[in-house]
Amino acid sequence: MKHSPFPGYEAIRRKGWLAAHKWLLLRRFSQLSIMALFLVGPLLGVWIVTGNLSSSLTLETLPLTDPYLILQSLAAGHIPQGTALVGGLIVVLFYFVVGGRVFCSWVCPVNLLTDLAFWLRERLGLRSASSLPRYTRYLLLLATLVIAFASGGIAWELVNPVSMFHRGIIFGTGLAWLILLAVFFYDLLVSRRGWCGHLCPVGAFYSLLGTHSLLRVRADARASCDDCMDCYLVCPEQQVLRPALKSADNSPVINSPNCTNCGRCIDVCSLDVFHFGVRFDHSNSSRPVTNQTASPSSGV
Amino acid sequence: MSSTPTNAGTGKRNQSRRRFLLELGRSTTGVTLLSLGIGLYSQQSASMPTRAIRPPGALDESEFAAACIRCGLCVRACPFDTLDLARLGDGVTTGTPYFTARDIPCEMCDDIPCVAACPSGALSPELEDIDKARMGLAVLLDQENCLNFQGLRCDVCYSVCPAINEAITLEHIPNTRTGKHAKFIPTVHADACTGCGKCEYACVLEEAAIKVLPLRLAKGELGHHYRWGWEEKENAGSSLVTPDGEHRYNLPSGKRYDFAGEGLLESGE
Numbered sequence: 001m002k003h004s005p006f007p008g009y010e011a012i013r014r015k016g017w018l019a020a021h022k023w024l025l026l027r028r029f030s031q032l033s034i035m036a037l038f039l040v041g042p043l044l045g046v047w048i049v050t051g052n053l054s055s056s057l058t059l060e061t062l063p064l065t066d067p068y069l070i071l072q073s074l075a076a077g078h079i080p081q082g083t084a085l086v087g088g089l090i091v092v093l094f095y096f097v098v099g100g101r102v103f104c105s106w107v108c109p110v111n112l113l114t115d116l117a118f119w120l121r122e123r124l125g126l127r128s129a130s131s132l133p134r135y136t137r138y139l140l141l142l143a144t145l146v147i148a149f150a151s152g153g154i155a156w157e158l159v160n161p162v163s164m165f166h167r168g169i170i171f172g173t174g175l176a177w178l179i180l181l182a183v184f185f186y187d188l189l190v191s192r193r194g195w196c197g198h199l200c201p202v203g204a205f206y207s208l209l210g211t212h213s214l215l216r217v218r219a220d221a222r223a224s225c226d227d228c229m230d231c232y233l234v235c236p237e238q239q240v241l242r243p244a245l246k247s248a249d250n251s252p253v254i255n256s257p258n259c260t261n262c263g264r265c266i267d268v269c270s271l272d273v274f275h276f277g278v279r280f281d282h283s284n285s286s287r288p289v290t291n292q293t294a295s296p297s298s299g300v
Numbered sequence: 301m302s303s304t305p306t307n308a309g310t311g312k313r314n315q316s317r318r319r320f321l322l323e324l325g326r327s328t329t330g331v332t333l334l335s336l337g338i339g340l341y342s343q344q345s346a347s348m349p350t351r352a353i354r355p356p357g358a359l360d361e362s363e364f365a366a367a368c369i370r371c372g373l374c375v376r377a378c379p380f381d382t383l384d385l386a387r388l389g390d391g392v393t394t395g396t397p398y399f400t401a402r403d404i405p406c407e408m409c410d411d412i413p414c415v416a417a418c419p420s421g422a423l424s425p426e427l428e429d430i431d432k433a434r435m436g437l438a439v440l441l442d443q444e445n446c447l448n449f450q451g452l453r454c455d456v457c458y459s460v461c462p463a464i465n466e467a468i469t470l471e472h473i474p475n476t477r478t479g480k481h482a483k484f485i486p487t488v489h490a491d492a493c494t495g496c497g498k499c500e501y502a503c504v505l506e507e508a509a510i511k512v513l514p515l516r517l518a519k520g521e522l523g524h525h526y527r528w529g530w531e532e533k534e535n536a537g538s539s540l541v542t543p544d545g546e547h548r549y550n551l552p553s554g555k556r557y558d559f560a561g562e563g564l565l566e567s568g569e
């Protein structure tokens with residue numbers, strides 16, 4: 001396979017630009033419209049969603065609460081009263097089905113920032129030799145709970161770029177942009193996919209939440225993969241692809257809890273190797289489907 | 301990769317173990333340093349600036365840090381835009397609600413919408429009567445500039461108090477400057493003051509003479525063994541310690557006291 005000028009080049013040529021950006025566009029739409037739902041209240045006085053990603057109330061009825069915050073609150077010694085527990089349970093159930101890190105790629109505002117940093121990094125051809133291992137985020141997740149326990153407060157929230165960004169847009173940033181700038185330049189200059197892919201304990205928490213999630217990206221048509229490497233180049237968690245794509249012993253389901261279900265691999269694959277599906281590997285029934293999706297003529 | 305073919309396997313294993321340990325060391329060091337920073341910062345941020353007042357029903361500051369999930373629903377629920385959500389650099393723990401009485405005081409809504417909106421119980425649902433809120437305590441700090449203390453009848457803090465004649469009363473004392481008037485001293489009573497801050501907001505001075513302070517600053521506390529003698533006496537019917545003797549004055553030599561109003565005088569006068 002000849003090397004394409006940029007990842008997705010071949011997909012655009014074969015499927016057209018729109019089809020080769022379908023999931024990316026949907027994802028940006030999701031991120032921006034969630035932000036808009038929170039913003040029309042304070043900006044226009046139309047209160048659809050009140051609060052922020054830490055805890056919110058939709059149409060004055062549906063409570064949603066970040067379960068990671070509840071966990072930290074518990075570690076700090078407070079048992080939440082009121083709607084927080086119900087709200088947390090709803091969020092847990094939702095991500096249990098669609099995949100925990102769907103939060104990262106479809107909701108979290110920091111993703112816009114780190115995707116921009118990544119894009120710029122690729123455009124400028126910046127390379128760095130070293131980065132922290134990806135399990136650092138789990139160490140940091142553990143550390144945030146230990147600090148909460150030791151200090152008796154939700155200390156991580158003092159510096160958490162995720163909630164700070166979202167809260168900042170809705171309630172005013174203060175100096176929070178400094179922390180976001182730090183995240184941006186860390187991703188741009190220090191470590192490839194450094195924040196979301198290696199450090200963020202929020203993402204780490206949500207990955208654990210989605211360990212057994214139903215919705216998964218599947219590489220059912222992996223037989224037609226021509227090793228163009230485009231999916232590896234765009235994937236924010238490259239390590240999740242290989243087991244499903246390249247090892248015939250494994251199921252074609254991308255089972256890693258760190259797959260963010262962003263769908264970018266589906267976009268950039270010119271041979272339609274990937275598609276969204278469920279985690280259960282029913283090999284007998286999946287084969288015919290494989291053949292269908294593998295045929296280049298079929299649309300997405 | 302300099303291993304000879306015979307020990308290539310072991311060499312590779314050693315190398316990957318070495319790399320693993322190195323990585324583990326690096327990430328653990330990074331996380332520990334970061335945690336240390338956050339932990340120390342959290343200790344720092346535990347002290348609220350004195351101008352910042354928590355909403356009604358807020359748990360003690362130490363519990364509040366564990367309970368408040370920084371969602372801002374109380375801020376949105378406040379009909380008077382009193383509450384603000386702290387931004388990074390404000391001096392108040394980022395993302396937590398507070399208000400500044402001199403800017404917008406608490407209007408003490410009967411239905412306490414901020415408490416009703418709180419999803420976590422950081423604003424305790426046990427507060428059902430806003431008059432029982434204890435956001436802080438008003439203290440008349442500056443007697444040198446308070447107009448009433450000069451004998452003028454400003455009375456504004458008293459007049460605007462939602463618990464007038466209970467939380468703030470006017471106590472008469474003689475005006476020694478004129479010799480013939482009374483001063484009406486605004487006097488705050490902790491058993492009724494909610495700390496809403498309307499007095500501080502309304503104070504006519506450039507800088508308010510009366511301010512709402514956090515309870516920890518505003519209130520003293522008796523030694524737990526301490527008893528008021530007169531209360532004990534009333535309860536017991538008589539003095540508990542020494543029987544009451546005839547009262548004697550113990551004036552410095554060469555002084556006498558005039559009960560007609562002249563006060564302390566030289567013996568010869």
